Amino acid sequence: MKKSLLYISLLLSLFCFGQEHAEKELNLQISKVSYLDSLKATFINHSTSTCIDERWIAELANIELSENMFSDISKINTDEEVAYSLSSDVVKKRLAKLDARSPFHIEYNPALENTIKAFLKNRKNAFERLMAISEYYFPMFEEYLAKYNIPMELKYLAIVESALNPTAKSRVGASGLWQFMYPTGKQYNLEVNSYVDERYDPLKATEAACQYLSNLYGIFGDWSLVLASYNAGPGNVSKAIRRSGGSQNYWNIRKNLPRETANYVPAFLATMYIYEFRKEHGIQPKKAAITYFETDTIQIKKQLSFKQISELLDIPVHQLEFLNPIYKLKVIPYEKDKAHFLRLPKNKVGLFVSNEEKIYTYIDYLDALTEKIKIEVRPTVKDSLVSNPQNIVVAPLNSEENVRFYSVQRGDHLKKIADKFGVTVAELKQWNDLKTTTLFAGNRLKIYAKKKETPVVLTAPVVEEWYTVQKGDTLFLIAKKHPGVTVEDLKKWNALCDEVIQPGMKLKING
Numbered sequence: 001m002k003k004s005l006l007y008i009s010l011l012l013s014l015f016c017f018g019q020e021h022a023e024k025e026l027n028l029q030i031s032k033v034s035y036l037d038s039l040k041a042t043f044i045n046h047s048t049s050t051c052i053d054e055r056w057i058a059e060l061a062n063i064e065l066s067e068n069m070f071s072d073i074s075k076i077n078t079d080e081e082v083a084y085s086l087s088s089d090v091v092k093k094r095l096a097k098l099d100a101r102s103p104f105h106i107e108y109n110p111a112l113e114n115t116i117k118a119f120l121k122n123r124k125n126a127f128e129r130l131m132a133i134s135e136y137y138f139p140m141f142e143e144y145l146a147k148y149n150i151p152m153e154l155k156y157l158a159i160v161e162s163a164l165n166p167t168a169k170s171r172v173g174a175s176g177l178w179q180f181m182y183p184t185g186k187q188y189n190l191e192v193n194s195y196v197d198e199r200y201d202p203l204k205a206t207e208a209a210c211q212y213l214s215n216l217y218g219i220f221g222d223w224s225l226v227l228a229s230y231n232a233g234p235g236n237v238s239k240a241i242r243r244s245g246g247s248q249n250y251w252n253i254r255k256n257l258p259r260e261t262a263n264y265v266p267a268f269l270a271t272m273y274i275y276e277f278r279k280e281h282g283i284q285p286k287k288a289a290i291t292y293f294e295t296d297t298i299q300i301k302k303q304l305s306f307k308q309i310s311e312l313l314d315i316p317v318h319q320l321e322f323l324n325p326i327y328k329l330k331v332i333p334y335e336k337d338k339a340h341f342l343r344l345p346k347n348k349v350g351l352f353v354s355n356e357e358k359i360y361t362y363i364d365y366l367d368a369l370t371e372k373i374k375i376e377v378r379p380t381v382k383d384s385l386v387s388n389p390q391n392i393v394v395a396p397l398n399s400e401e402n403v404r405f406y407s408v409q410r411g412d413h414l415k416k417i418a419d420k421f422g423v424t425v426a427e428l429k430q431w432n433d434l435k436t437t438t439l440f441a442g443n444r445l446k447i448y449a450k451k452k453e454t455p456v457v458l459t460a461p462v463v464e465e466w467y468t469v470q471k472g473d474t475l476f477l478i479a480k481k482h483p484g485v486t487v488e489d490l491k492k493w494n495a496l497c498d499e500v501i502q503p504g505m506k507l508k509i510n511g
Contacts (some may be wrong), residue, residue, distance in 0.1 A: 065163035078111035131285030178209040200325035224250035
């Protein structure tokens with residue numbers, strides 16, 4: 001009987017404990033949800049409309065169009081006749097019209113005719129879709145093309161490059177609407193780090209593309225050669241010119257260009273032809289639901305994740321990803337010395353700005369709930385932190401544990417730091433009670449070495465220095481301004497095939 005009573009008592013205790021634990025968890029959840037809901041209930045202009053139609057977002061981000069474009073340019077045989085009802089005489093007349101109203105030197109060529117016919121035969125539906133997406137991006141492209149005094153027809157270049165997909169990436173690593181390779185993007189001031197890849201930013205990449213195209217025209221003085229060099233690089237085009245006996249006509253040097261580049265200019269001209277004569281070919285463009293100018297940006301004052309923004313503004317995460325493709329980790333970082341921006345539909349921008357203070361208060365609340373890294377700092381280490389400009393602290397030789405503290409720099413990750421100090425990632429995580437591998441600039445990491453190991457002092461990492469080319473500058477004058485730097489150094493560090501530079505270019509001035 002006693003055993004039965006004891007068993008029943010134990011069951012009741014467990015039930016009460018379980019109920020109490022469940023109530024606590026429920027209260028925590030209710031507290032969090034009610035805080036967010038009550039905060040949003042106080043938002044000014046909270047009754048905003050739905051941002052962007054889901055089907056439209058899916059179409060804008062559709063990778064199928066860009067993959068098909070990459071495939072067509074690399075595989076199309078421009079020398080093969082295409083069975084399509086379009087006479088050569090009609091093509092010649094229309095190309096003559098394009099030539100008359102365009103700064104491009106457009107002349108009839110059988111390879112161009114075959115490309116036009118192949119696109120009309122196989123890609124008519126794709127062009128109808130692209131023409132809708134064009135309505136979203138073209139107004140922004142045209143603004144920057146006008147700013148740099150570049151032919152408006154170059155807006156069609158982004159169609160050939162990426163089929164207007166801001167997240168497009170080629171097999172060789174070219175990225176974004178304008179397909180910048182990493183070194184070229186860096187040369188034109190597009191930042192790439194653990195958080196951000198500005199090659200995917202439509203505005204910044206478009207401005208960089210305009211600067212690059214303008215510089216290429218300064219070298220070649222012919223827009224068809226500019227297009228070829230944008231694809232293959234100015235060095236390859238220069239070689240093709242030399243191999244063609246010095247000819248400056250694209251069609252004459254085409255046989256000496258890489259296969260993809262040989263198809264690239266015909267693809268661009270065929271795209272221009274189809275856009276300009278779409279009515280004649282019965283192409284009915286679909287309509288854009290929204291344009292790029294119906295979105296706007298806000299400078300961020302605290303680090304924000306897409307998930308937090310989504311919960312606060314009632315906007316799906318995948319829409320935030322599309323509008324802000326530069327943020328690789330779905331997090332907008334905050335740095336005092338560099339501005340970072342959030343792009344939103346204009347109605348959501350108004351909601352954010354009207355309630356900015358409340359939004360950041362909520363972010364502080366969430367941050368306070370996050371478990372922080374525990375860092376032990378000894379008095380002797382604190383003293384050396386003040387006196388050491390490199391942010392590396394080495395314990396005294398007679399230190400029992402020989403502990404060091406390292407200040408995390410922008411671009412650091414655990415593997416990089418572990419290799420630098422000759423330890424493992426697992427040790428770094430254990431010593432610093434790290435639950436994940438995520439680091440933030442300014443974090444200090446504790447690092448242990450063997451007792452008898454001679455302490456290592458690391459100097460600060462070499463910081464890349466860049467110089468903006470001014471009017472009247474030459475490589476010789478720039479080298480003269482920077483002691484120890486030669487013209488050859490500048491050419492090597494910036495992958496320059498000659499000494500032609502243009503105002504506004506960013507040149508690396510250290511190795």
